[in-house]
Amino acid sequence: MKGKVRRRTIFAFLGPAIVSLAVIGIAPLLFAAYTSLHNYNLTKLRKVKFIGLDNFTFVLTDPVFWDAMQRTFSLLVIVLPLQLLIGLGIALLLHQPGIGLLKTLTRLSLVVPMATTYSVVGLLGQVMFNIKYGVVNQLIGFIGIEPVNWIGDPENAFIAVAFWDVWQWAPFCALVLLAGLTTVPSEIEEAARLETPSWWIVLRHVQLPYLIPGITAILILRTADTLKLFDMVFTMTRGGPGSATEFVSLMIQRIGFRAFDQGLASAQALILLVVTIVLSQLYIRYFYKEVQQ
Amino acid sequence: MKFTKILKKLALAAGLAAGLAQPVSAWTLEEAAKPYAGTTIDVVFLLRPGYEAAEKMLPEFESKTGIKVNIIKHPYENALGEQVRDFVAGGDLDIALIDLVWIGNFAENGWIEPIDKFTSNPELTDPNLDLDDFFPLVINAFGGWNGTIYGLPFDNYSGLLFYNRCMLEEAGFTGPPESWTELMYVYGPRLTGDGKYAYALQSKRNETQSADSFARMLWPFGGSFLDENFRSNLLSPASQSGLKFRQDLMQFMPPGIVSYDHAETVNGLAQGDVAMITEWSAFYATLKNPSTSKIVDCLAIAPEPKGPAGRKPALGGFSMAVASQADEDEQAAAWLFIQWVTSKENAKKYLELGGVPARQSVYNLPGVAEQYDYVPALVESWQDGVPEFRPRFAEWPEITEIVQEWGTKIMLNEVTTEEGAQILGERMEAVLDEAGYYSGSKPLAQ
Amino acid sequence: MRAVSQKKRNSTASQGILLLIILVFCIFPFYWMVTTSLKDQIVALQTPPAWVFEVTFGNYTEVLFKDGVWENLLNSLIIAVCTTFLSIFLGCPAAFALARFEFRGKKDLWFWFITNRMVSPIVLALPFFLIVRNLKLLDTHLVLILIYLTFNLPIVIWICTDQFRAIPRDLDEAAVIEGASQWRIFRSICLPLAAPGVAVSGIFSFIFSWNELMYALVLTRNNAKTAPAMAVSFMEGYNLPYGKIMATSTLIVIPVIIFALIASKQLVRGLTMGAVK
Structure with a gap:
């Protein structure tokens, strides 16, 4: 059967999507590539000049860029495993037989964080983590912890951002992994459970293979989204205090939209894009055999 | 006739x-x-x-x-x-x-x-x-x-000293401080304690940090952003004394002041937690409104305190x-x-x-x-102020970002005032050089 | 015997407690948002925060009718619905082709589609602004509908490709023998079978578009301003109308949550991301 489909048919199916994405996505990207090679400041458009790769060399040697990069990756390596582990825990819990109604309610509640608008999460962070009128300090006060200066202290602000990210996306991981668990054929799972009482062995040898595609998808999506992370931090801390939560996207926004150096911002963004693509390729190569077939 | x-x-x-x-x-x-x-x-x-x-x-x-x-x-x-x-x-x-x-x-x-x-x-x-x-x-x-x-x-707008007359009177003061040093050494210790603070200086990392916090402490002490050749003046003794004063004054401010924007600062005064703030005239309405302020009857207003270089209120x-x-x-x-x-x-x-x-x-x-x-x-x-309180040239949007970043770092003690001013000055000069002020292709207007 | 049932009861109890903790953890911020939106300014900024207070709907009437947030909600709805349908309309055939046809560069094409999801909106926002400005399309719904395709189309293609691939091939091979065109196979056989996946990708497109902020901030002003852009614009450092901000936030969040709750069964079925039996 394979190879019998005519080229015209293939194009008829794929064409509209390719053309629209190419027009909408590539044209601006080309423009960004153009500005990245120029001294292109929006408030000095009379002085635009070609400067070759200067913007790129500047970015690559700029400690501010690397600090932001390092901060972003610190967040990623802290948050992503947490999200996966918590998500897996929730998924396994929901996959167990037991209390039907409560399980349904919990599964429904998982949708809430994920559907909450990211910028709203940040606004909510301002309200809830405020040192004085924030409910978080009140709650930890009940168990005897002194009020914490969440947003005004560099380290705590980072923790607050990480906390929100886990809150918002661990449930998403749970849903994806739960979906993965439901694809395990029940005969196999039951047979395995009869053979060993260890949930770990069942997870490792029976369920995990079915979870790999979901985990890869999470890795790709969450890596890309963490590198793009903007809305929530922007509305909660605006990158502060100091630069404690200035992740790479906030830095690019600051350079491009507040200092108006679009050339430099484009160079930074293109480097970021390359990093994201390389990481995704790695994930796919190592985990995601499915698409390679 | x-x-x-x-x-x-x-x-x-x-x-x-x-x-x-x-x-x-x-x-x-x-x-x-x-x-x-x-x-x-x-x-x-x-x-x-x-x-x-x-x-x-x-x-x-x-x-x-x-x-x-x-x-x-x-x-x-x-x-x-x-x-x-x-x-x-x-x-x-x-x-x-x-x-x-x-x-x-x-x-x-x-x-x-x-x-x-x-x-x-x-x-x-x-x-x-x-x-x-x-x-x-x-x-x-x-x-x-x-x-x-x-x-x-x-x-x-002009910067004004808004203060809680009742708190000052309770601490034995009959009027507001005349000078910044008086505010810190005389008023500071007696008004701080029991969860109350003498003063709050809005310092959030946005235009507030440059305009309300950094510049406000620079000028009254005789400092400035630039000297007459448009080189950084931040390392001059006068500028440094202003920035150091700001660091010292922080002991009489609420913790986490670097996350305070106008709203938090005004609210601090309005709730009776802070005795004095230096804020824009426009907040008068908020502080005089009983639905947003608990201190309507205690509110009093004076010009900003003077520094060694005179009164240089925020403009x-x-x-x-x-x-x-x-x-x-x-x-x-x-x-x-x-x-x-x-x-x-x-x-x-x-x-x-x-x-x-x-x-x-x-x-x-x-x-x-x-x-x-x-x-x-x-x-x-408005009788005498500094028009270039913040330089008004085309490069300000770039420079304010630098001031915001390093001004906050100084406040957080991540760098000393000298180190911070050094880096800030270098970056500021790089922007100005790029713009052509040093090659003479641009007049030195701010 | 008793030991076993005791143990079982214990584990049920601990399962119940864990589920309850997760439930509260997920819902609490939402609860706090709603209650804050029902407080007036002084109560909202009170220390310590109030759990019991006099409820006011003033924030809602103010944002909806004085600030016109209902128009922004309507804009968000129009944009999210249109871009979702457009993504599915363009994405499903492409996903079908990627799942079923053999051609050179297929893997790369798939990856290119997915890559679009990774481009930071900050790169595209300004170039897009300049282009759109020249086309005189600034502040129109159409612009956001189109640019949202850059992150929705990849998701639709990704999820749907996996769904189509999961459909046994014998089904359509039989149809080919009977002389059905690929288009008919796609429409009459595969699309209905992949419906849960299509639905899930639609849900995601909707949620992502509804929640988007960056493009909305840059590309709209009044006529097409979306609700999240409006919520952020209350955030003037001058004033903290938390009640109003939270009321707007609640109005933004509730429709998505209701929508997502209705569809949550589909979510689990469609999120297998290519794990096929």
Whole structure:
């Protein structure tokens, strides 16, 4: 059967999507590539000049860029495993037989964080983590912890951002992994459970293979989204205090939209894009055999 | 005496004759706006009291002129980006709303028209415009660049010392501190304790850090951003003493002050947790309103304290200028609106609705100083201030980002004031070098 | 015997407690948002925060009717619905082709589609602004509908490709023998079978578009301003109208949550991301 489909048919199916994405996505990207090679400041458009790769060399040697990069990756390596582990825990819990109604309610509640608008999460962070009128300090006060200066202290602000990210996306991981668990054929799972009482062995040898595609998808999506992370931090801390939560996207926004150096911002963004693509390729190569077939 | 009477009569007759020859002498807004009825003008407004006041006045303007004013609201933080993009793209805005630190940028890019273009046209310009009635400092700083006036001051601020009279009296003080050192060494220790703080200085990492925090401590101590050659002056002993003073003063401020924006600071005073703040005049309304303030009866206002170099209060505010990208009709309509909303005649109304006009005459009207207790302090602050409190050249948007980053780092003790000033100065000079100030291709105007 | 049932009861109890903790953890911020939106300014900024207070709907009437947030909600709805349908309309055939046809560069094409999801909106926002400005399309719904395709189309293609691949091939091979065109196979056989996946990708498109902020901030002003852009614009450092901000936030969040709750069964079925039996 394979190879019998005519080229015209293939194009008829794929064409509209390719053309629209190419027009909408590539044209601006080309423009960004153009500005990245120029001294292109929006408030000095009379002085635009070609400067070759200067913007790129500047970015690559700029400690501010690397600090932001390092901060972003610190967040990623802290948050992503947490999200996966918590998500897996929730998924396994929901996959167990037991209390039907409560399980349904919990599964429904998982949708809430994920559907909450990211910028709203940040606004909510301002309200809830405020040192004085924030409910978080009140709650930890009940168990005897002194009020914490969440947003005004560099380290705590980072923790607050990480906390929100886990809150918002661990449930998403749970849903994806739960979906993965439901694809395990029940005969196999039951047979395995009869053979060993260890949930770990069942997870490792029976369920995990079915979870790999979901985990890869999470890795790709969450890596890309963490590198793009903007809305929530922007509305909660605006990158502060100091630069404690200035992740790479906030830095690019600051350079491009507040200092108006679009050339430099484009160079930074293109480097970021390359990093994201390389990481995704790695994930796919190592985990995601499915698409390679 | 008879002679002068005759002279006066003669002058009157001459004036009448001239009036007959030129019917424009009976200038009215309605008449002037006739050709432009139906024109729509677009302008960016902020979400602040002065703009709400203007919005309430709008229906009168629209019904008199038939000109429609289309308001696009933005928070301050987005207002610059929004306008820059619009002007770069040749967009729809007919009026530029200019924070004083943006004026160099807007003027040098040719985005705004000098007011001469309109004041030289008697059909468009109200004979009662009276530019001299604006506080000279204010019109020059907010609306002028390099000797040319582009905008008329619209939303005007001066830094003032707002304090809780009751807290000060309880601690045994009969009045506010006269100087910054007095504030720290005399008032600080006695007003701090039990969860109360003597003072709060809004220092969030945005324009607040540069304008309200960094610059406020620089100038009174004799410091400045730049020296006369446009090299960094931040390492000078005077600048350093100002920055060090700020570090020391933090012991009398609430923790986490680097996350305080205006709202948090004003709320600190309003809730009775902080005894003194230095804030913009515009917050008077918030602090006087029982639904947002617990200290309405204890609120008192004074000019900002003096430093060794004198009183150098924070200066900020917005002017409105006609956009070059607008067509003839839109420009005329825009000018009529700007002229009207900032006029002497409307100043009282604007004040009553919650705005702060920059017209000297309105503050001399009987009853005004009594009714608005911040007026004396405000008028005093506008007598002598520093127009380049924050440099107003086109490079400010880049430089303020650097100040915000390193100013906050200094406050957080991540670097010393010297290290911070060193790096800040280098980066600032790099921007200025790039712009061409050192090669002589650009005049040293700030 | 008793020991076993005791143990079982214990584990049920601990399962119940864990589920309850997760439930509260997920819902609490939402609860706090709603209650804050029902407080007036002084109560909202009170220390310590109030759990019991006099409820006011003033924030809602103010944002909806004085600030016109209902128009922004309507804009958000129009944009999210249109872009979702457009993504599915363009994405499903492409996903079908990627799942079923053999051609050179297929893997790369798939990856290119996915890559679009990774481009930071900050790169595209300004170039897009300039282009759109020249086309005189600034501040229109159409612009956001189109640019949202850059992150919705990849998701639709990704999820749907996996769904189509999961459909046994024998089904359509039988149809080919009967002379059905590929288009008919796609429409009549595969699309109905892949419906849960299509639905899930639609849900995600909707949520992502509804929640988007960056493009909305840059590309709209009044006429097409979306609700999140409006919520952020209340954030003037001058004032903290938390009640109003939270009321707007609640109005933004509730429709998505209701929508997502209705569809949550589909979510689990469609999120297998290519794990096929």
